[in-house]
Amino acid sequence: MKMKVFSILALAGTVVLSGCGANNSKSGAEPTKAAGSATPSAVTEAPVDLSWFATAGFWNPPQWKTESGTVSGEITKKTGLTFSYNIPAQDGDTKLSLLMVSSSKNFPDVITTVGPDMSQKLASSGKVWKLEEFLKQYDPESHLLKDFPADMKKELVKRDGDWYAIPSHMVSGDLRKQYPPSSAYFEDSAKYGDNKGIVVNTNILKQAGLSLDDLKTEDGLLAAFKKVKDMKLAVDGQPVIPLQVSGKSYHGETFQFLQKSFGAMPIDKDGKFRDILLAPETKHAIEFLFKAANGGAFDAGQLTMDNAAVEAALLSGRVFAYMGNLANAKFDKLDFWVSPGAILSNQGTKPVFPFWSEPAAGWMQTFISKETKEPEKLAKWLSFMTSPEGMTLIHFGIEGVEYTKDDKGLIVRTEKGIQDQKDSPKTGLDIFWQFANIAFLENVQPAPTKREGAGGLIEMEAKTALGRSPEIVRYDSSVLNLPGSFYAAGGKNVTLREQIKLYMEAQVSKMLLAKDEAAFNKLYDEYVAQLKTLKVDELDAARDAELQKKSQEMGVTVKGVNS
Structure with a gap:
């Protein structure tokens, strides 16, 4: 959790x-x-x-x-x-x-x-x-x-x-x-840092006649992908890739960044636990990737790439935007990255940023x-x-x-x-x-003075861009900490969680590659129905009981800021 x-x-x-x-x-x-x-x-x-x-x-x-x-x-x-x-x-x-x-x-x-x-x-x-x-x-x-x-x-x-x-x-x-900490650099990294984010290649950004401000909204980013694709830009004779996702790990990386940007939370507006997979903002995050794929920003092959293949694509210098685990962004070798921070949803929802008052x-x-x-x-x-x-x-x-x-x-x-x-x-x-x-x-260690390189200021700025976005709403995710016995090995809760996870990963991939919006919506409806069949409501009720208990124990109440 x-x-x-x-x-x-x-x-x-x-x-x-x-x-x-x-x-x-x-x-x-x-x-x-x-x-x-x-x-x-x-x-x-x-x-x-x-x-x-x-x-x-x-x-x-x-x-x-x-x-x-x-x-x-x-x-x-x-x-x-x-x-x-x-x-x-x-x-x-x-x-x-x-x-x-x-x-x-x-x-x-x-x-x-x-x-x-x-x-x-x-x-x-x-x-x-x-x-x-x-x-x-x-x-x-x-x-x-x-x-x-x-x-x-x-x-x-x-x-x-x-x-x-x-x-x-x-x-x-x-x-x-x-x-x-030896400096404010590390204090800021602890407060705002997130390895899940988006970075943009400034060389291609300039070549396309775009600015970072053009990419701060959902519609603006999708328009940028289209412009880059339509311009048929190339690097060393190879076509530019408008969007690179985190390969086969995109469910837990690319997807998580979009969920935060669009404001998805595992707690609803009444303060009850609701699986984040069922949040309307999660549907919107899936829909964003569907639109990007449907518009040719990335292809199906990316969804099965391993880390080495993702890193090779980034090192080629022909990726316009990379969204996912910034551990793969190769800051030690690439100095052209910059991040727009949170991507604001066209539905007006507020981006969210969890923090933990209790340690992991x-x-x-x-x-x-x-x-x-x-x-x-x-x-x-x-x-x-x-x-x-x-x-x-x-x-x-x-x-x-x-x-x-x-x-x-x-x-x-x-x-x-x-x-x-x-x-x-x-x-x-x-x-x-x-x-x-x-x-x-x-x-x-002292704070870095160089912009480039692993741990340099370029990396720091990219990893804190989401957390520093002025629209961000922070919430204490420690209330969601579950007791160790909740997911005891071999227990019912573990079985339900794993069945839900496996189904989600398979069905989301189908949604991203749907042929049109009608097909996407049909697949999403199937997704919700199957999650219910897999007893997501039963698991949510058990998690909500722990959430209420933990909230009372901490004296902290968290409610969803959007849906």
Whole structure:
């Protein structure tokens, strides 16, 4: 339910999500002491190799090295551990589920999952440690027992029943007290940032004789697509693409941006939960994409493209407008992007922007197996990876080599550090996303001064354009947070949610490619009727009960601002 926006790209660098198969570690020479290392003391005995299973098929770390000056080598120096990876390219959740019912000798030492469902399933399996119990027994001096943010722990306990996992991309009120942002840049990024948005190629914008103001309304943007198409513009001999969507992920990316722009909310004007898929503004968002496709702004092939194909299209320089996940916009290589912000609906609805007064429970979730033969080493490894020293190493590398510090003590990447970060699947620098702590990253880096590049001002302006739009109405989406038991693995609510999601994705694709408006409306009516058949009303009633309970608990009332 909770879909928080993390400013990971502006803070930790460009994350390239690509499929990968199982990885195996290799050992090399014994590393030397890392620059600036202090605690824990360097380990002198031969390293122990442990297994690390991850359900995130797009995570692609390099084979483990123990050479001096490598990220993994310095981790080994501090912890005495190396890791062999098992990262299925597909069906990671299914394979983990099979491991959970197999003999304990095959169960991995470390497990990383994505999403709440597998976290709850793993937490209830009895195969992983409660972290407070684990740390008290095997590393009682761990900083995690003293400074792990209480507000985040509360969310993790609500979801899983106890504190079982280290979440990635942590950010919360308590964490920001511990690591206050170094500048207003990061404060603005936290308040206004959204990875779902629209950017426009200024080279083509100028060539078409258009201005950014021409694109701020639904009708204006559709007219711009038509003009660009009719002008038959080309880049390097190839035709300009008026609109590029987020490929096969468009349901959760392109679509979400339009829903916010057009003012769709999962709460109606009476303050009751109503699936956002049934909001009239959602129909309007689908209709906008139907009109764009019908007018030739994009073709059916885009709806099945993977991330690599989307990025290749953007890097060609022939995309006029890209709408979707701005993580794919390649700000590290393209400096021509600009964003009009919210696209105002021709129906006069107000755009909306959710914020969360309560923290999220993170993205990736990392667990420790009860079957591990090295609990003490793993406890100290967890403590190191989440310490300022460990986080500096995994995100920035070696001081004097991959980064230096400015006159305020803030971390600045060297040219080598910038390149090593780009090559993270080879170098391991900034690849351990499991331990990304957004508040820490905001605390130790200065605001960028360059407009171009990953994390530059062009990226910042694009990602905050929607949130900064003057017409935006902000609402506290924390009232929509559901207890962990609501979507318990194997439960009725999970089944209903997944059936609705699968049907929605298939039917929306049909609507976008409808031959005319009459066919579109017929498909939409079928869509609403089938959602009712799939018991969306029953699921909504259950979610509304939780919404009312949460609203009362928080003392916050949220009502739909449009329909």
